[in-house]
Amino acid sequence: MEDFLFDGWTGIAKILIAAPVIYILVVALTRVSGKRSASQMNNFDWIVTVAIGSLVASAVLSQGVAIAEAALAITALFALQYGFTLGARRWGKVERLLKARPKILLAHGEFDEAAMDAERVTRSEILAAIRESGNRRLDEVEYVILESDARFSVIARGERALDEAVLATIRRPEGAPRAPD
Missing domain, CATH: 3.30.240.20 (bsu07140 like domains)
Known part of the structure; x- marks a missing residue:
C-alpha cells in the first residue's frame, strides 16, 4: 500500500524536471508554429492536440518514457502539423484530404x-x-x-x-x- 501513495524520490524528481521542460517546449513550439495551433480547430488540428496532450502526460508521469523521446515526438507532431497545413495552403488536394x-x-x-x-x-x-x-x-x-x-x-x-x-x-x-x- 505504501507504493501506492509514494513510490520513491526518482519519480518525483522526474516530474519536477519533466513538467517544466515539456511545458516550455510546448509553449515555444506553439509560439513558433503560429496562431493556428491555438485557434478554432478542424479535425486534423484536434487529433494533433490530443496526441500532444498524451505525449505530455507520458513525458511527465511515465517512468518508461524519457524526456528527450517525448520532446522529439512532440516536436515531430508540431512539424507534421506545420508541414501539412503549409501543404494545405499551397495545394488544394492536401487541403481536401485534411479538412x-x-x-x-x-x-x-x-x-x-x-x-x-x-x-x-x-x-x-x-x-x-x-x-x-x-x-x-x-x-x-x-x-x-x-x-x-x-x-x-x-x-x-x-x-x-x-x-x-x-x-x-x-x-x-x-x-x-x-x-x-
Missing part, C-alpha cells in the same frame, strides 16, 4: 435534411445558432453553414447580395440555388 468542407444546412429558409443527417446536426442546433447570431426570425436568414471547424456561420438576408466567391468552397446540395448577383 472537411463547409456545408450549407439551411438555405433561403429551407432546412437541408440530407446535409443535416450527414453532419448529424439537429434543427434545434441550427435554430440556436440563428438566435446566437442575433436574428429573431427564420426569414431573416439566407444561409446557415456548418464550417470546417464545426462552428455555424449564419448569413443574414440583407440589402447587399452575397458574393458567389464567399460560397465557393462550400458543399451544396443538388440543385441548390447559387447566390443572387
Whole structure:
C-alpha cells in the first residue's frame, strides 16, 4: 500500500524536471508554429492536440518514457502539423484530404435534411445558432453553414447580395440555388 501513495524520490524528481521542460517546449513550439495551433480547430488540428496532450502526460508521469523521446515526438507532431497545413495552403488536394468542407444546412429558409443527417446536426442546433447570431426570425436568414471547424456561420438576408466567391468552397446540395448577383 505504501507504493501506492509514494513510490520513491526518482519519480518525483522526474516530474519536477519533466513538467517544466515539456511545458516550455510546448509553449515555444506553439509560439513558433503560429496562431493556428491555438485557434478554432478542424479535425486534423484536434487529433494533433490530443496526441500532444498524451505525449505530455507520458513525458511527465511515465517512468518508461524519457524526456528527450517525448520532446522529439512532440516536436515531430508540431512539424507534421506545420508541414501539412503549409501543404494545405499551397495545394488544394492536401487541403481536401485534411479538412472537411463547409456545408450549407439551411438555405433561403429551407432546412437541408440530407446535409443535416450527414453532419448529424439537429434543427434545434441550427435554430440556436440563428438566435446566437442575433436574428429573431427564420426569414431573416439566407444561409446557415456548418464550417470546417464545426462552428455555424449564419448569413443574414440583407440589402447587399452575397458574393458567389464567399460560397465557393462550400458543399451544396443538388440543385441548390447559387447566390443572387
